[in-house]
Amino acid sequence: MLKLLGERGTTTGMTQPSHLHPDRLFPASDPARSIARDLHGAVSDLPLISPHGHTDPSWFAQNGRFASPTALFLTPDHYVLRMLKSRGISYDALGIPRKDGRAIETDGRKAWRLFADNYYLFAGTPSKTWVDHSLHAVFGITEELSGATADSIYDAIDAKLSSPELLPRAILDRFKVEVIATTEFALDPLTHHQSMSEQGLIGQVRTTYRPDDVTDPGRAAIVENLHTFGELTGEDISKWDGLINAHRKRREYFRKYGAVATDHGVPTANTADLPFNEKQALLEKVLAGRHDANDAELFRAQMLTEMALLSVEDGMVMQIHAGSRRNTDPLLFDERGADLGADIPGPTDYVGGLKALLGRCGNEPNLQIIMFVLDETTYARELAPMAGYWPSLMIGPPWWFHDSPQGIRRYLDQVVETAGFYNLAGFNDDTRALLSIPARHDVWRREVSGFLANWVAENRLSKASAEEVARHLSYQAAKDAYKIT
Structure with a gap:
């Protein structure tokens, strides 16, 4: 008999663990629950598309x-x-x-x-x-x-x-992971992706271009990083055009190893469109180490616009992850480094923030931006109306602190009626823990099924349409959003 141990190991008396119950996360009402079962059955076995994440590429290259x-x-x-x-x-x-x-x-x-x-x-x-x-x-x-x-x-x-x-690659195959993207910084040599290319594995496992190490003057090593960037690409990064061309070359290099997207982890969604002489002066200030916090924010803002313009050129999908105040525990950061749990959400202004970028290239047909946010107050107020208008914008799935059953419910409730289903980028799991990938996708698919089942039960959507939408949000949406063929 299955048993569930409760808090501190005491037996609860349940005969089946709640996380194994076939109706977990489905609606409480009987008609909607039955519909949700059917919808989930239509999507539960679909392949997984994981177009953004932080799993270690050495796992797949070495397969140890x-x-x-x-x-x-x-x-x-x-x-x-x-x-x-x-x-x-x-x-x-x-x-x-x-x-x-x-x-x-x-x-x-x-x-x-x-x-x-x-x-x-x-x-x-x-x-x-x-x-x-x-x-x-x-x-x-x-x-x-x-x-x-x-x-x-x-x-x-x-x-x-x-x-x-x-073994790692067998886990990918077991759970039908059709595509998984890791994320590497601009200065990364992509050693593991080179190895995978030699093994014929590029396609299932891809890289993603994250240039924060050379676009964020808030990083302590920004000056050294920029000089290394110039040496790596053979470009004179002391000139604004040389800096942008260095990014152009690195993006091309990343595409050799399957990259279809860029990723930008920024504290705000601010963008800028400065005259050339002001961009050059700002770069010189950063290279001299004379920049302050306002200069750093302006440089990040301008670089987001520059990355969008490069996406217009090369078609790479642009992901903007805004609103995380990172490494808020200085002791932890000094002792052990980044990404260890001390990041906290902050308020985000996407309407004002993206104004400069969208004014410059928001109507370009080759531009696709996926917006991620930790500030849930922006779902209905900003992200849904923006994605419901701008052809270049899509809404990313609930991210980080909100990648949860309740977070997915809040997200769908607030964005669908304004943005529709087809301006959503589907689901990506954004994880460093390999085995959580199928678990996260299962939660997403159950919540989508439950959400749509309620609409069918309320006669707001036919069951056939709901199944089509469920398949789209569970699989095809991510492939389309990230231009994965």
């Missing part, structure tokens, strides 16, 4: 065994890490490397036990949904992770990690 259950579930997942830290659990004890090389926990089992002892903290979070789904779908584990089950689950996972079906 994951070192431990901890390396698979815990250390790459900042969603998990941030929750544990919020309860005072040390990153040292979790085995997260330090820049200074000081001692950390190196026994993966001990870190796993600490995770399991505190797994009750994740009740109500999407992280629990993803981990539970992965444990069951990949390893056949139906018991709840807890202190009492930590070692048995660790052993069950560890015993399977050496099997051929648990």
Whole structure:
């Protein structure tokens, strides 16, 4: 019999874990639930399109065994890490490397036990949904992770990690991942993608061009990075035209390894369209290290417009991820680096922010921009009306903190009536944790099915139309939005 262990490992008395129930996340009303089952059945087995993410490309290039259950579930997942830290659990004890090389926990089992002892903290979070789904779908584990089950689950996972079906590329094939894109910075040599190209793997695994390391003067190494950028491309980046041509060359290089998109992680959506002499003066100020926060914001704003103009040239889809105040814990950043959970959402103005960019090239037929936002107040007020007008704009799926059942419901409720279904970019999982990919797509497909089922039950949409929309949002929308052929 399946059993569910509750908080701190106590038995709840349920005969089936909630995360395994076939009707999980479906509408409560009987007519809509039946329709949702049918819609989900039509999309549940479709291939997965993951056109934006942060999985490690070395996993696919080397196709080696994951070192431990901890390396698979815990250390790459900042969603998990941030929750544990919020309860005072040390990153040292979790085995997260330090820049200074000081001692950390190196026994993966001990870190796993600490995770399991505190797994009750994740009740109500999407992280629990993803981990539970992965444990069951990949390893056949139906018991709840807890202190009492930590070692048995660790052993069950560890015993399977050496099997051929648990190697990274086999996981992609098992879950029908048709396309997955990693994300690399402009200065990245793409060593792993070169290896995959030699192995004939480009197509399923692609790169994405993220130039933040050379477009964000808020980075401490921006001057050094820009000079390296010039050396790498053979361009004189002290001249504005040379800087833009350097980007043009790197974009072309990334396209050799499957890139169809660029990605821009910016604190605001601000754009600018400065006269040439002002752009040149701004660049000189940044290269001299004399820029302040206002200069950094203006440089980022101008570079977003320049990236859009380059997309008009080469057709690469432009992703703008705005509104994250990154690395807000200076101690954590100094000790261990970026992307470890200390990023916090902030307010975002897309209407005012994109005004300069859209005024310059918003009507260009070759431009496609996918807008991502952490500020949910902008869904109905800004993003939906903008995507419902501008042919160059699409709305990205609920992202980061809102990639959850409730987040998807809020998103669909607020954007569909104004933007429609076909101005949405479908779903991408934006993850560093490989096994959460099928789990996240499953949640999206269930929520889409439930949303559409309610519309069918209310006679707002025919069941045949709802199935067509469900298939589109579950699969084809992402392929179309990212121009994947």
